Amino acid sequence: MDIDKAISALRCENDLTLFDATTGETKEYWTLRGLSKEWYDAHEFCISALTELQQYRQIGTVDEFREAKERQIAEKPDYEGDGYADGQLVYDTWICPNCEEHYEVGYDDQEYCPKCGQHIKHEDWERE
Ligand SMILES: [Zn+2]
Structure with missing residues (x-):
């Protein structure tokens, strides 16, 4: 039934x-x-x-709702850099903690990952 x-x-x-x-x-x-x-x-x-x-x-399913709810909790991304300025590593890439998509720091600093919707908490220095 x-x-x-x-x-x-x-x-x-x-x-x-x-x-x-x-x-x-x-x-x-x-x-x-x-x-x-x-x-x-x-x-x-x-x-x-x-x-x-x-x-x-x-x-949707319960699992889909749970995943969507978890993506609403802001998480810090990982950062990568491959160049130096004044002896300091310059981070030019941030990586989504959920889907690991790479984005350019300073240009693609969306509040939510465009690929998976993960809420992102960017570092304050990134916005300066
Ligand atoms: Zn993502």
């Missing part, structure tokens, strides 16, 4: 009304079965929870 069928079955049972021959009244199916209002509310809650789960599954 998939979510659609489960929601449909639960909703159908909740919405079903039957004629009660003993009283001559139309009653909800769950009351005729002797089930409590608490049971009905739990049933409604299940329908609501499954509907919400269905919406989440349409946009």
Whole structure:
């Protein structure tokens, strides 16, 4: 059974009304079965929870959400340099800590990695 069928079955049972021959009244199916209002509310809650789960599954998996959330936490990149100025190594490349893509310091200093979306916390000296 998939979510659609489960929601449909639960909703159908909740919405079903039957004629009660003993009283001559139309009653909800769950009351005729002797089930409590608490049971009905739990049933409604299940329908609501499954509907919400269905919406989440349409946009991604739990692992995908977890990865996206983790990429929102700013991380410092690694820096590389291959030249010297005044005897000091000049860093001209920063490397994304998530996907290891290389970018040029001073030109590609985006707040988020363009390739994977990792939030980057650049060093203050890089912005000077
Ligand atoms: Zn990246």
